[in-house]
Amino acid sequence: MNYGKNSTRKREKELTSKGTMICKKFTIIFLKTLLVCLLAIFIIGGCAGFGILKGVIDAAPEINLDDATPTGFLSTVLDTDENQIATLVATGSNRVYATIDEIPENLQHAFVAIEDERFYEHNGIDLKGILRAGVKGIASGGHFSEGASTITQQLLKNNVFTSWTSESSFADKLERKIQEQYLAVQLEKKVSKDWILENYLNTINLGQNTLGVQSASRRYFNKDVSELTLSECAVIAAITQNPSRFNPISNPDKNKERRDKVLNNMLTQGYISQEEFDDAIADDVYERIQVVNTVTEEESVTSYFVDELTDQVIQDLIDLKGYTETQAYKALYNGGLTIYSTQNSALQAICDEEVNNADNYPSNTKSSFSYRLTIEKADGSFANYSEQTMLSYYQASNSDYSINFASIEDAQAAIDQYKADIMEEGDKIVENGETVTFTLQPQAALTVMNQQTGEVVALVGGRGDKTASKTLNRATDTTRQPGSTFKILAAYAPALDSGGLTLASVQDDAPYSYENGTSLRNYDNSYRGFTTLREAITHSINIVTVKTLTEIGTNLGYSYLKDFGFTTLVDDDNNQALALGGITKGVTNLELTAAYATIANQGTYIKPRFYTKILDHDGNVLIDNTPQTHGVLKDSTAWLLTNAMEDVVTKGTGTAVNFGNMAIAGKTGTTTKNRDALFAGFTPYYTCVVWGGYDDNTPQASGTTSYPKAIWKAVMRRIHENLEYQDFTMPGDITTATVCKKSGKLVVPGLCDADPRGSMVSTEYFAEGTVPTEYCDHHVNVTICAESGMLATEFCPNRVGGVYITGGSPGSADGPYLLSENSATNTCPLHTAPSAPQPAPDTSADTNSSLGDSSKDKKKNNDKNSDKKPDKTVDKTPTTDKKPDSDSNNNSNSNQDDAEDE
Numbered sequence: 001m002n003y004g005k006n007s008t009r010k011r012e013k014e015l016t017s018k019g020t021m022i023c024k025k026f027t028i029i030f031l032k033t034l035l036v037c038l039l040a041i042f043i044i045g046g047c048a049g050f051g052i053l054k055g056v057i058d059a060a061p062e063i064n065l066d067d068a069t070p071t072g073f074l075s076t077v078l079d080t081d082e083n084q085i086a087t088l089v090a091t092g093s094n095r096v097y098a099t100i101d102e103i104p105e106n107l108q109h110a111f112v113a114i115e116d117e118r119f120y121e122h123n124g125i126d127l128k129g130i131l132r133a134g135v136k137g138i139a140s141g142g143h144f145s146e147g148a149s150t151i152t153q154q155l156l157k158n159n160v161f162t163s164w165t166s167e168s169s170f171a172d173k174l175e176r177k178i179q180e181q182y183l184a185v186q187l188e189k190k191v192s193k194d195w196i197l198e199n200y201l202n203t204i205n206l207g208q209n210t211l212g213v214q215s216a217s218r219r220y221f222n223k224d225v226s227e228l229t230l231s232e233c234a235v236i237a238a239i240t241q242n243p244s245r246f247n248p249i250s251n252p253d254k255n256k257e258r259r260d261k262v263l264n265n266m267l268t269q270g271y272i273s274q275e276e277f278d279d280a281i282a283d284d285v286y287e288r289i290q291v292v293n294t295v296t297e298e299e300s301v302t303s304y305f306v307d308e309l310t311d312q313v314i315q316d317l318i319d320l321k322g323y324t325e326t327q328a329y330k331a332l333y334n335g336g337l338t339i340y341s342t343q344n345s346a347l348q349a350i351c352d353e354e355v356n357n358a359d360n361y362p363s364n365t366k367s368s369f370s371y372r373l374t375i376e377k378a379d380g381s382f383a384n385y386s387e388q389t390m391l392s393y394y395q396a397s398n399s400d401y402s403i404n405f406a407s408i409e410d411a412q413a414a415i416d417q418y419k420a421d422i423m424e425e426g427d428k429i430v431e432n433g434e435t436v437t438f439t440l441q442p443q444a445a446l447t448v449m450n451q452q453t454g455e456v457v458a459l460v461g462g463r464g465d466k467t468a469s470k471t472l473n474r475a476t477d478t479t480r481q482p483g484s485t486f487k488i489l490a491a492y493a494p495a496l497d498s499g500g501l502t503l504a505s506v507q508d509d510a511p512y513s514y515e516n517g518t519s520l521r522n523y524d525n526s527y528r529g530f531t532t533l534r535e536a537i538t539h540s541i542n543i544v545t546v547k548t549l550t551e552i553g554t555n556l557g558y559s560y561l562k563d564f565g566f567t568t569l570v571d572d573d574n575n576q577a578l579a580l581g582g583i584t585k586g587v588t589n590l591e592l593t594a595a596y597a598t599i600a601n602q603g604t605y606i607k608p609r610f611y612t613k614i615l616d617h618d619g620n621v622l623i624d625n626t627p628q629t630h631g632v633l634k635d636s637t638a639w640l641l642t643n644a645m646e647d648v649v650t651k652g653t654g655t656a657v658n659f660g661n662m663a664i665a666g667k668t669g670t671t672t673k674n675r676d677a678l679f680a681g682f683t684p685y686y687t688c689v690v691w692g693g694y695d696d697n698t699p700q701a702s703g704t705t706s707y708p709k710a711i712w713k714a715v716m717r718r719i720h721e722n723l724e725y726q727d728f729t730m731p732g733d734i735t736t737a738t739v740c741k742k743s744g745k746l747v748v749p750g751l752c753d754a755d756p757r758g759s760m761v762s763t764e765y766f767a768e769g770t771v772p773t774e775y776c777d778h779h780v781n782v783t784i785c786a787e788s789g790m791l792a793t794e795f796c797p798n799r800v801g802g803v804y805i806t807g808g809s810p811g812s813a814d815g816p817y818l819l820s821e822n823s824a825t826n827t828c829p830l831h832t833a834p835s836a837p838q839p840a841p842d843t844s845a846d847t848n849s850s851l852g853d854s855s856k857d858k859k860k861n862n863d864k865n866s867d868k869k870p871d872k873t874v875d876k877t878p879t880t881d882k883k884p885d886s887d888s889n890n891n892s893n894s895n896q897d898d899a900e901d902e
Helices: 005-015 018-058 105-115 127-139 151-159 170-190 193-201 213-221 230-239 252-268 274-282 290-298 304-321 325-334 345-355 387-395 408-422 485-497 533-539 542-552 554-563 576-580 589-600 635-651 707-719 821-825
Strands: 075-078 084-088 338-341 366-376 382-386 428-441 443-450 455-460 506-509 529-532 604-606 611-615 621-624 629-631 665-671 676-682 687-693 734-740 761-767 779-785 799-805
Touching (some): 084 304, 105 230, 213 230, 304 325, 304 611, 345 443, 366 387, 382 387, 387 408, 443 589, 485 542, 485 554, 485 576, 485 589, 485 635, 485 665, 506 533, 542 576, 589 604, 635 761
Antiparallel strands (some): 338 611, 366 382, 443 687, 506 529, 604 629, 611 621, 779 799
């Protein structure tokens, strides 16, 4: 460089020149501006970033501790001994909560070791884990496969961010991750590590529709979580990263690899010793898993009892708690409820066994089916077929065609023939388009109630294997005609309770027709004449029943049936056929049982209960199912009906059910053509009703309908084997009186005990205040002229004295003993004056006897013919007992059947 004088001056001149100074000034201004801009950008960017971050955080869900706890728990059903009889599981609800002290430390540490090794150290965010994951992601060329979420973050992701359904972009993922980390820090400020770990271990998905470690323990190892071994703990902890890939049932090899990693992490992190590690690695744990799968599948079908229980719980949640139907369903299947049912498992097992015992049924058991078929036609359209279309197809040419076959093989052959008949060229059955379920016939249903509490202790909705939940429940869903079991409820109960009648009251059992003109008959085609209500109950006499309801009014009978709890009645049922169970829709077995339980419970109705209480997930009482009751009958009425129904069992239509070591009362019932057969009865302990019949209402052959009685006897005999004998308790307002069986009134000595057929005197029970005060008016003692058949005068040479029946019907068993109206009201016109020679008068007979002379009625007639039946020439009334046509009892309403009893 030249440092000479001239050179120096020249350099100074360049530096101080105007152009140079301008350039320098511009450079300084530019640099300052750039610095200001960069600073502004930094500040603005920082503010923007802070604003965005604040916005993301502000958009994070507001949570409290309840939000971080898991939702979706399976509900448990317990029996009366608090044994678990069912679990109610919907997708996402198979969770059973376990507290941290119930979860083994090995299981806690297994999850920490594999999921979040610094869990006990960080504040909700694992910065080391984030840096490690970031470095590995950069080193792998941007493939960020290693997660850095803490257990706290995973808990929030599972329970708080459940609505975050889409993370398609990096921004979405970043936003959710920022919120997750922020809330994790906030949560860790509020709760302990044990609280977080407990909720996490009850939240996680562990495959096979199990949520939480308790459900997983029961699912895979069939044991409580507290009983898990170290190896089993590692198996469950290995699942959580990918429940499908590491499923120990479907992918045991993959699970084993992951399990070994869990155990290795536990060893290196100091949670287990080398010896524990070696023992766990050597454990062939997978041999213990597969068996549990089979058991669980078999137990997934709920029983008929539980099916009805769940329906009742949902309805009560709606009615009592104000839930919507959706809310009620979620509460039941996702709310972790504990339901204390009324089922007695021992009694339920007895009922199941006897309903399915072939020995209780006739030998001609048949098979029917439910059938579904979908065909794709040649033109691409689809056609659907079922057992109903099959019936219509064949009944068009054969009205008697039925889908009840002698065997399953015959039923299958009929199905194959149907397919052959309906399928055309080019038709093909779509994939999974054909299903068939075979059903034994006849079917049966049974309900057993504790009448004192209203608790349903056992229920069977059908015969045969139950292959699915919520199938047809014949005890609660099916309505069938109740037949003669309705006689007690519709006619006799109201008649005794408020209709002014007693068990001694009589009706004339004689040919009779409904008000609409339809004739009525008794099941045995006989007519007994004047018959007491007790005898009519004992022998199930139709005509007496209908006349009784007619006398008290059908409105009264109908109102009592409503009080007995029947919900299927319609206004059109308010007619005379109601007495025999001829109703439009029929009744359910459950409601019929509750009605008879009302009588057994001294006249107090209790709505049938399937559970006593429900606890929510936290153990609080959600519903206390206290009995819903109302009075129907006076206790005296209930006892009188019970006493009469004891006669049904000891000497009437129900003797087949008498198992001998317990007081039993009940009533038989069958319907026209034996379509339905029933027995409804009770002991001092339980009420039971059994129904039997074909699902399609096919008539049953005569002589084959005794199986409901056989089932009732078998069930109740076994139920009462170890119970102390009890009798029905008589109320204090019951009294007795001696009455005439032909009038229901007080006895007239010399008349009621001198009936030509034997004494008609009996002792009957009455409620206080209902004992009759009038004397018998159906027996008379008169002397008849043998020649004229009219009341004898003192001049009649041939007189016949004796006891007769008045007011009865000639077409009944009283016919031969009736005093005709002509004989009772007219004096002999043939012998009005003495004739010679005149025999000495018979002073033992009052020649002017009449119906109203009670003092002379009480004298015995000593005529030599007084013990003989009256000569048919005396009583001119017809005495033939012609039986009506066997089909004459059909009600004009085609939906109503008159009852008959075998």
